[in-house]
Amino acid sequence: MFLGTYTPRLDDKGRLALPAKFREKLAGGLVVTRGQERCLYVFGMADFERLTAEMSNTPVTNRAVRNFQRVLLSAASDEIPDKQGRVTIPAVLRDYAGLSKECTVIGTGNRVEVWDTTAWNDFLAATEDDFADQGEEVIPGGLF
Numbered sequence: 001m002f003l004g005t006y007t008p009r010l011d012d013k014g015r016l017a018l019p020a021k022f023r024e025k026l027a028g029g030l031v032v033t034r035g036q037e038r039c040l041y042v043f044g045m046a047d048f049e050r051l052t053a054e055m056s057n058t059p060v061t062n063r064a065v066r067n068f069q070r071v072l073l074s075a076a077s078d079e080i081p082d083k084q085g086r087v088t089i090p091a092v093l094r095d096y097a098g099l100s101k102e103c104t105v106i107g108t109g110n111r112v113e114v115w116d117t118t119a120w121n122d123f124l125a126a127t128e129d130d131f132a133d134q135g136e137e138v139i140p141g142g143l144f
Helices: 020-026 045-055 063-074 091-097 117-133
Strands: 015-017 030-034 040-044 077-079 086-088 103-107 112-116
Touching (some): 020 040, 030 045, 030 063, 030 091, 040 045, 091 112, 103 117, 112 117
Antiparallel strands (some): 030 040, 103 112
């Protein structure tokens, strides 16, 4: 499981050092792609293969399904971290997420998200009140 918040820097070659806690699970390969809210999603290869298998069971006659698949998969890039735990973020994905030097990497359970630090701070500030008000409608039965 991926947990926590980290603030690595994007280097001049577009490489991002994965948090040390995430490296073992992602060492065999990963997929980085467009995420929602203009972040990037990073999945371990096995998790991404499961996701695409589930998507293959959705009806291609549904426009929303087709559009979601197109956006998610068209810029997906499979990567293998180097010996220092760095992965190259393709330019199209850096542009999509507005990534500059300062990045925020968060664990969200089954995936990692990569955000421009300013965008993450803005998102967090805008959603913290909603978070405080949510509970059972997001997690059936509540937290406890």
